[in-house]
Amino acid sequence: MDDFISKVAMNLVKGEPASKGLSSASVAVILRAGEPASVLLIKRAERPGDPWSGQIALPGGKASINDRTHRDTAMRETFEEVGIDLGARAEFLGYGKATTTHTGTMEVVPAVFELKVGVEVKPNDEVASYRWVGVQEFYAPRARSVHKFESQGRTMEMPAYLVGDYVVWGLTHRVLSSVLVDAQGA
16 A cells, blocks of 8 residues: 555544434545555536536535445445446545535535556546546645635635646535645644
8 A cells, every 4th residue: 555545544434424414425535556646536517506516526426325335425426427436446445534515414424445456537427527636736835725706795715725727625625635635744
């Protein structure tokens, strides 16, 4: 196992996180070993009615009635969105800290995987683009930024990472900060 990925794995829990009674979703943090280790990010397609339309994200989505675990949700959604069969191609490392959405109505659990073999990413119509981002890019001073946006007639600011032309903010920023960036100090 890659040294950085080992550090990430040390901060994860294997058991299913306890529910807070909110709606449930899961995202897949897919790590690829190498120099440098990298993580898969997607850009969501622009779609009316989608609150995360056009944003940078991790593969994932809402739990289905057939999903027994957050891992199941992350695996199903990853296969649907980018065509990666995590059950056959990756090792499940554990869960990161659950994050509540800005509305306070949904809990999102990161399920972390390490790819064991090469994969071809095949985005569906929910995904506009994707990229593998070296984890060291999140540590670079140039990556630390602020994302400004309009909400209810006010200009809001949120911490963000700038990785190429991807602006990673909001839920994805919080997940990556807790799963990847915290591993730097481990």
